Amino acid sequence: VEKARIDKVLGHSEISALVTALGTSIGDEFNLAELRYGKIVIMTDADVDGSHIRTLLLTFFFRQLPKLIDAGHIWVAQPPLYKVTRGKHEEYVFNAKLLDAEILRLGTRDAVLADVAGGREFTANALNDLVEVLTGFEEHEHALAFKGLTLNEYLALRDGAGHLPLYQLRRGEDISYLADVAALDAALARGALPGPDGQAPILPEIIEFAEREPIEASIAALGRLGFAPEWLADAPGREPNFRLSDAKDERRLGSLLDILPAVKEFGSRGLDIQRYKGLGEMNPEQLWETTMDPTRRSMKRVTIIDAIEAERMFATLMGSDVGIRRDFI
Structure with missing residues (x-):
């Protein structure tokens, strides 16, 4: 979704089936008037895996079918992860x-x-x-x-003023804690330590x-x-x-x-x-009670801001810059 061309995207049977079901086509042939549904609802599990799948789908809609978001047709179901019962009182969390x-x-x-x-x-x-x-x-x-x-x-x-360090600098077994960038730069100016017995030098490791x-x-x-x-x-x-x-x-x-x-x-x-299992593992009564019942369910219409944030997260996690991805995680 992040890098692929439309032909590669449509090469996935699930995506091709989704576009066919929507009826709008995609790319230069997109036609909003052909949309077959007023609401397209993304339903995923309430756990971390479900969040990742939702991010992937939102990125797809943002990159390939943004007019569906602009027109307010993309929604996200918000199933609960827990049901909490005390006596006769029930609450979904x-x-x-x-x-x-x-x-x-x-x-x-x-x-x-x-x-x-x-x-x-x-x-x-x-x-x-x-x-x-x-x-x-x-x-x-x-x-x-x-x-x-x-x-x-x-x-x-x-320190004596009550301030905490911003950096940890490690050189082999030597660990120091530094208050700011200036102190870190001064410490790094000493360079790497020589390795034992002619081995490769010990490079500093920094934790912020x-x-x-x-x-x-x-x-x-x-x-x-x-x-x-x-x-x-x-x-x-x-x-x-x-x-x-x-x-x-x-x-x-x-x-x-x-x-x-x-x-x-x-x-x-x-x-x-009670911790709910994935939507696909729920029995029909549980699925109705937690996600489908109009009197209880919670749904959120996706805005372009939501989609941009999902796209940013996906671009960070799937991008080629390892440093940025590590910092994000």
Whole structure:
């Protein structure tokens, strides 16, 4: 789709069948008046694989049949990935992030967090504000894991002014952390280290911490709630400082990052969470209930902005520039 000519695109039987079904033809022979359907609905699974297939199809329409998008004929079905049931109440949730948000909302609804050292209690909106900040730190920790650091290891690298490093520079076993581009350039000016016993020189490896600014923003938000970042981790010998409780349970917690799992545990009580399989694996009743029923289904009309973003993602992932693709991933 990204690079192929029309003849090659139509060489794929699935694409050829799609164009035939639409009735508009393609390329110079395209005729919108011949379109056989008012809505062309892209239906894919709600997981990552489905997202990739949807991106591929949107790129095809953007590159080869853009007038269908301009005229408002392309739609995307949004099937849920989960059904959450508590008692007689059912709710459909479209992805894992929204599921986590719903569980956190339920977990904080009737909970009270006591900060023993600070002599404070967090309830309702204040507790939600804290949970939102801690969720950001959890996301930062996942991102840093791909770079070989834990959140607390990265936070320990703050300088005297509280600033985090932007780069990690590795030369063999030698690792240094640098605050900015100027410091990196100065370090790189030393060149490669000679390899042992006449082997090839050891070239420097650079990791950029794009997470620095978001993490520093999260630290500032945590400070506005009255906590230093040192409370994010357990300290040896320190008594558990936090107490999370509701009418049914109580937890003593040693660090701020221990709060999220406890809140999720509170919020998950009494929930039945069903993860839907792919659309093709659903039985007819499930497919109707989640995706086809006009009273329940969710559909989004594709705009040219949506298609441009899909095309950009596909061009990045399928393009020839390995560096750009690696940075995107």
